[in-house]
Amino acid sequence: MKKKYCIICRKPLKDGIIINGKGMCKLCEERLIKMELDTDFYEYYKECIRKEIIEPMIKGEDIKCQSYHL
Ligand SMILES: [Zn+2]
Numbered sequence: 001m002k003k004k005y006c007i008i009c010r011k012p013l014k015d016g017i018i019i020n021g022k023g024m025c026k027l028c029e030e031r032l033i034k035m036e037l038d039t040d041f042y043e044y045y046k047e048c049i050r051k052e053i054i055e056p057m058i059k060g061e062d063i064k065c066q067s068y069h070l
Contacts, residue, residue, distance in 0.1 A: 007052040008032075008045060022052045 004013040006025040013023040024032075028045075035042050 008048050019049075020053050020057055022056075 004018070004023040005011065006013050006016065006028055007022050008024060008028040011025060013025055016023055016025040016027075016029050018024075032045055035045070
């Protein structure tokens with residue numbers, strides 16, 4: 001199994017959650033849950049999640065759509 005790293009703090013993942021093949025460690029997950037909205041830190045989290053999880057998902061869909069047309 002490939003070693004996973006937390007998408008937020010980049011530490012090797014020992015526990016936590018996996019979203020679409022990307023990991024978030026327990027510490028960051030808890031921080032995210034307790035976090036107040038509209039803070040810079042929250043914006044940073046959102047940016048990490050968007051880059052690491054949402055964008056690859058969208059790209060994956062594009063590839064699927066292209067091969068469908070072929
Ligand atoms: Zn983390």
